[in-house]
Each structure stands twice: as structure tokens, then as C-alpha cells.
Amino acid sequence: MIRLTNIQVPLDHDDQALTNAILTRLDITADDLISHEVHRRGYDARKKTNIVLIYTLDVETRCNDALLEKFAENHLVKVTPDMSYKYVAQAPANLQERPVIIGFGPCGLLAGLVLAQMGYNPIILDRGKEVRERTKDTFGFWRKKILNTESNVQFGEGGAGTFSDGKLYSQVKDPKHYGHKVLVEFVAAGAPDEIMYVSKPHIGTFRLVSMVEKMRAQIIALGGEIRFSARVDDVQIDDGQITGVVLADGEVIKSRHIGLAIGHSARDTFQMLYDKNVYIEAKPFSVGFRIEHQQSAIDEARFGSNAGNPILGAADYKLVHHCKSGRSVYSFCMCPGGTVVAATSEEHRVVTNGMSQYSRAERNANSAIVVGIDPSDYPGNPLAGIDFQRQLESNAYVLGGSNYDAPAQKVGDFLKGLSSETIGSVEPSFKPGIKLTDLSKALPDFCIEALREAIPVFNRKIKGFALEDAILTGVETRTSAPICIKRDQNFQSINTHGLFPAGEGAGYAGGIMSAAIDGIKIAEAMALSINESVK
Template sequence: MLRLTNLTLPLHHADEALLSAIFKRLRVTPRDVVRYQVVRRGNDARDKANIQLVYTVDVTLRNEAPVLARFRKDRDVQKTPDTHYRHVGTAPAGAPRPVVIGAGPCGLFAGLILAQMGFRPIILDRGKVVRERTKDTWGLWRRRVLNPESNVQFGEGGAGTFSDGKLYSRIKDPRHLDRKVLTEFVKAGAPPEILTEAHPHIGTFRLVTMVESMRATIEALGGEYRFEKRVVGVDIGTDGAGVRRMQGLHLHTGEYLEASHVVLAIGHSARDTFRMLHDAGVFVEAKPFSIGVRIEHPQSWIDRARFGANAGHPVLGAAEYHISHHCSNGRTVYSFCMCPGGTVVAATSEEGGVATNGMSQYSRNERNANSGFVVAIDPERDFPGDPLAGLDLQRHWERRAFVAGGSNYHAPAQRLGDFMARRPSTTLGSVVPSYKPGVTPTALDECLPDFVVEAMREAIPVFGRQIPDYDHPDVVMTGVETRTSSPVRFTRGDDFQSLNTAGLYPAGEGAGYAGGILSAAVDGIKVAEAVARSMIGAA
């Protein structure tokens, strides 16, 4: 089978045009082609008047050798890579059960891979099952009632459940582990289109049912979930060679769980767990993250800016954007986690704080587009010396936002025109904010560092030149976006174990090794494989 990449056709092409393009590109006749399959479809909208669809296609030929020889120097015609996933081994008889802390995308796939290899993992999560967690999350959004243990950040499915459900990343993996992730998602009920779209996404409602389906699969394979079990202590011993090793976990219920192999997939907001591990001597270092706001535009503006007269075409869907600017103060401002046709959501996990995030459903048909509009934070420059100081920085500005919003979980918001004019907003304009439970017009300068505000004010007119109406005065900015990524990294070695604690496997976004659903899931697979190799080798 051959893989043909960068095959371009006009947006409005006929169905049969793709097959004709394959014949022309490979210089073959219809009788030479046995079958073909679309692997990926994206678009090139740089010329809005002449948008092109860009295909990757796998083609089975009756005799591929002469065709492959003809194109041996053409990188767009190659043998189709083997994307079939193969497990690294099988659990030996009597192997101890590994423990996975966290049931987000990383923990979910670590648990799934371990279960598929027969290790019968125990999966702990401080939050609730996804359906109950969803009710608690709506409790904050609708009634301003926060459950600190069951919310956007904590519970089955992790923070990715209440997001746009993006399933793409910049990771380059020669083993195609991302394909394993997408395939398992489709088995669990995701639309098959995620296997072919260049920028696949799922959306919150579908993610809920998929998470439930994958839990059922893990349990059928011998895995075990234990919800509402928060880890409050780690039991670390020393072996005969003086090496620190995991021995067990203390839970907030008073239970003790023996555990020699622990996957640490706790997510980017488990601040109390970060501190507990640091106090226990587990190696941790500060890591960059970003702070800013959520910025909202009518989706129709973004569609028109990106696609011109083709805005609204069903193949193109809701338009996205990715922009960045390097400022004169040495800071970088950029868009983060852009959610087409979505809503801004309350994402705090601590009482007395306000944090925002973005969410979309699969349809992406809500009125507004929203994106993080954030500024990079550098540990050495902004909070040197203490590896956990980033937690305090996040918390400080979340609490300031809570007060600025009215101390009732409303979020502070400001018209972009008022922000640029350095005056507080007293009312909002034509762009209606989507944040629930509500917003309070005010000045965002009160709840962001000065250097962040300065950088944002410099970047806005630059972005306005790139995207028409990006800098429209009625655009709404809602604060604060602080949970862009983990502010710490639990550094690990080549064997995926903590640098100074054998048997502890830091993984995913909370440990500083991923950013988003797909990369976190892939990291979960890699860590599960490392656990399996260790346990098989010790048998």
C-alpha cells in the first residue's frame, strides 16, 4: 500500500475528482487501483478566494513496485507506514497490581494499556464518576456552588472533558501512538471522522459517554476504579543499595494501599498533591506556563476573516486561528486552546478563586469563538528559587479575579476598547459574554501582572492587522486564564521513573510532560509501557 500526501483539490470539487487526482498523480489507470482510503483531510485557506482541500490517501495497487520505484525520490509518495499498535508484553503470573493516580486522558490510557496487557491496574481519582462530576460542575456554572473535589479539574475524564476536545498536537512520534489513541476513542463512541480530519475534535457531551465506555473496557479486563480517593501521602522506603523506592500510598480516607509501581497522572491543578510530593522529597522543578484572559469574538467574524466568501461551508466548519507576537518587553503573547463556536467556562478548583477555560461541543455551533489570550511566564524571571512558587502566583491572581468579579464566582470582564483606553468597563457592548455563572464589567488590570497587561496591549493591534475585527472595541475579555499548563515538572529519567524515587512514574500534563488530550494520552501509553517493562523484567 502506498501513502500519497499533499494531494490538493478545490473546495467545491466533485466526489469523483479525488479518484481522478490519484490516477493523475501516480500516473496509473483505473484498472491499476484496487482501493483507496482517505487518511487525512485538511484545508489550505491562505487564498480565501481559492481554498484548497489537502488530502492524504492510502492507495492499494495491483502492482506497487514499479510505481514506488518511479517516485523513489518523491516524499509525497511513500510506502504506507505501519500504524498498528503492539503491546510490549504480557503481565507475568502473580505480578503486583500497578496503581494509576488520576483518571484524566493520561491516566485513562495508562490504565487501558496496562489492562490490555493483563496487569489489572488500580485507578485512583480524587473526584467522582463523570456523570456525577458533570452535575457538580453545572452546580458552579448555574448556582455558584463549588465542590473542590468534583469540578472542571477533578474527576473522571480530567480537565479535557470540559474543553473543546481537541485531538491534535505537535508531537512527532515515529510509533504513531496518536493513532492508537484515536482508534480507541472511536471504539468508545467517537465519530469515525476523527481518524481523517486534520484537526479532529470531539466535544464535551461525546467525551462523557466515551470515558464511561473506556472505564467499562478497563474493568472488563480486570482493572479497578476507586473514585473519591485522594492521595495524601506517599510511603517511600530505601532498598539495600540506598535507592528511594515507592512502597505505598496513604489515602484521605485513612486507607493504605501497597504500591511498588505508581503512575502519577494527577493533572495540572492538583496543587495540594504537588506540595505533598515536594515535602516527601520527590524531585520537582519549576516549569514555564502562561497567564492571561479568555477573549471572545462572534464566530461569524472569525469564519469571515479566515474563509472569506466561503465562510459557512460545511466541509470547512467553524474557523480557528493561531497567532503570536513577541513584545518589546521580552514577553510572548499568543492564542491558546482556541475553541470555535464554544463557551468560556468557570474552571476553578479552589474556593475563593476564579479561573477560566474554553469549551466546545462537537457541533461547534455556539455564537462566539473564544481563545486563551495569554502571556508566557518564565520561572527564572518571574518566580525564581522555589519550585512551587508558580502555584502561589496562579493562586494570587485567581483570588484577585474572584474579588474583581464580585466575590461570588462571577468573572471580571472588560470590553477590549475600554482595556486599550485604560478605563474600567461599566457595561458591555454587542459581543455577549458566554461565561457562566456571569461576568462583572471592571478593569482587568486589577487581576493580571503589569507586564502581562503591557504585553497584551501591545499585541492587540498587531493581531487586529492579522485578523479583521480581532481588535473591535466590543470584543469581550474575561479573566483570568491561569491553568494553561502545569507550573511544575516532576522530572523523570529515560526509564520514565522519577529522578530520585524508583517506582514513581510522573506522567501527563500535571507532571509537565504533555499539553492537551492527545499528548497526555500518548504519554500515558509510553509510561504504561515503561511500567510493564519494569514489572516483566523483575519477574
């Protein structure tokens, strides 16, 4: 087939428009065209009165070879690449030990699935509960302020991405089309078919729950084993080679091939690995607040009179500002039509995150607005960033009333340096609840200064962003892990052979898709290493 990129048609185009665009691009007649299918559909909304849809199409004609030769120098006309997944190995008949995956978020899920599909019968360990029990615990915290430190937004089947917008797009380079493999598996597990072609696919929390269950069942059917409430408290290392893990109940599981997919909030595990001399570096991350506006206002600002068009859906945004101080402020994890949720995994701390359902039909839009920081802002050992996060989260707990309510402030008051006393037109969605206060006390002065500079700039890009009644809720600290567990070209720890750090917790991903892709990478690396070891 032939892949055509950058096919532009009006937002309200009819069925014939795509066909006409193909015929024009290739300079062929309707008789030459056999079929076409949509590979990708996005939009350009820079001109709100003239929004256009942008398609990537795979086309079959009666003269493919001639057309590819004719357009050989045209980068918009190329042969359709083979995006099917190719397994790099199959388990040997004399497989002597099973690989172990620690963590069952997007990274561990795809690592375990691909290993199971290749016949390696992986053992997957997660400190939290299976997804429906975990959902009960999480909602229990939001409604009754009863925190289970092992079963919450951060820990349990599906990982932190389960309670999110379910975004399935990433900016990572993907020459081997691992992302396509992820989407294929998600659709097979019940995700809507549209995630295969829309430019910014998402699923939403409730759909993710049932999908994760189906993928778990597939892993088990293929010979894998999944254990919940199975926290890893220690690893066994012999002369630089990992040989097993020790669970919280004392059980030892022997394996010389262990995938580490623990997510960005397993702070006790980071400490354990550091104490065992696994090489870890501090890395940059970001902190800030969640900001909420009425979704209708964001739709109007982004789409104008086209707001509400079902193809466009609820509007999102992506904002970046480079401050005079040299710091960057940017939007992160934008959730159209969603809610701000409590995301702590530790007692007496407050953490915010954002979540949406597939419909994105809630009243407010929310996004993290965060400031970039680096290890020079939290000097010390490689785990000093964790202490920095904890200090901010503990401070937010006190500012919120020491009862898991979150500190909040109207944007207008924040910019003026005034403590908020009343809620305006934007009603905060954070559960359990919020306490109005002065958020300048919630972050270091350099962060407050950067945010106060950036928000008015963002208002020039999205009208109403600096709305007096928009709500800021704090604090957002879990944008990414503050550490990186360095690995070599074989995806193994640079000083602990057989340990395969992966995903957000190891510093190699930033969202569901990139974490899942990294899970596939370590699954392949583990399989190749296992096969080499049994030769």
C-alpha cells in the same frame, strides 16, 4: 499500500477529483487503481477566495512495488507505514502486585486501559467523582455558585479535558503512532469516525462523557479496578523506592509501580510530593485572559465567502506575537462556537477556561490570549509558580465581586485603559456571570503591556480581532502545570524509583492527545519494569 501526501483539490471538488489526482500523481491509468482511502484531510485557507483541501491518501494499485521503485526519491510517494499498536509486554503469570495509576484524565485513562489490555489489572484512583456525577457538580457551580473542591472542571473522571473543546490534535513527535492508538480507542468508545482523518479532530464535552464511561467499562471488564473519591494524601517511600500510597481515608495500597497522572491543578499533591523530597523543578507557563468574538465574525475573517461550508465548519485560529520586551503572546485552547467556563478548583478563586460541544454551534468563539512567563518571574522554591497562580486567581475573585463572577472588559476599553461600563455587540458567555471592570488590575503590568501590544497585531491577521465590543474575561492561569517532575529514560522519577510521572501535571503534555500519548508511554514503561522485577 502507497501513501500519497499533499494531494490538493478544490474545496467544492466532486467524487472524481481525488481519483484524477491519484492517477496524475502516479502517472497510471484508471485500470491500475484498485482503491484508495483518506488518511488525513485538511485545508489551506490562506487565500479565502480559493480555499483548497489537502489530502493524505492510502492507495492500492496493481503495481505497488514498481511505483514505489519509480518514486523512490519522491517524498510525497512512500509506502504506507504500519500504524497498528504493538503491545510491548504481557503480564506474567506470577504477577505479585498490581500497578497503581493516580488520576483518571486522558493520561491516566490511556495508561490504565493499555495496562489492562496487557493483563496487569491496574488500580486507578481519582480524587473526583465518576463523570456524570461530576458533570452535575460542575453545572451546579456554574448555575448556583456551589463549588465542590473535589468534583469540578479540574477533578473527576475524564480530567480537565472533559470540559473543553475536546481537541484531539497535537504537535508532539509520535514516531510510534501512539496517537493512532488513542484515536482507535476513542472511536471504539463512540467517537465519530471522522476523527481518524480530519486534520483537527475534536469531540466536544457531551460526547466525551459517554466515551469515558465506555472506556471505564472496558478497563473493568479486563480486570482493572477504578476508585472514585479516592484522593491520595501521601506516598510511602523506602530508601528511594516508592512502596505504596495512602488515601484520604487512611487506607494504604501497596505497589512498587505507581503512575502519576494527576493533571495540572492537583496543587496539594504537588506540595505533598515536594515535602516527600520527590524531585520537582519550576517551569515556564502562561497567564492571560479569554477573548470572545461572534463566531460569524471569525468565520468571515478566516473563510470569506466560504464561511458556513460544512467541510470547513466553525473557523478557528492560532496566533503568536513576539513582543518588543522579548515576551511571547499567543492564543491557546481556541474553542470555536463555544463558551467561557468557570474552572476553579479552589474556594474564593476565579479561573477561566473554554469549552465547546461537538457541533460548535454556540454564538461566540473564544480563546485564551496568554503571555509566557518563566521562573524568573516568580522566584522562590519549585512550587512558587503555584503561589503566583493563586494570587492572580484570588485577585480575580475580588475584582469579579467576590462571588465567583469573573472580571471582564471590552477589548476597546482595555486597549484605551478605560474601565468598561456596558456590554456591546458581543455578549459574554461566562457562567455564573461577569462583572465589568478594569482588567489592567488583574495581571502584572508586564502582562498587560504585552497584551496591549499583541491584540492590535492580531487584528492585522484576523480582521476584527481588536473589535471594540469583543470581550475579555479573566483570568486564565491553568494553561499548564507550573512544575515539572523530572523523570529518567525509563520514565521514572529521577530520585524516586517506581514513580512514573506523566501527563500535564508532571510537565510532559499539553492537551488531551499529548496527555493520552504520554499515558501509553508510562503504561509500557511500567509493564516492562514489572516484568523485569519478577524475573
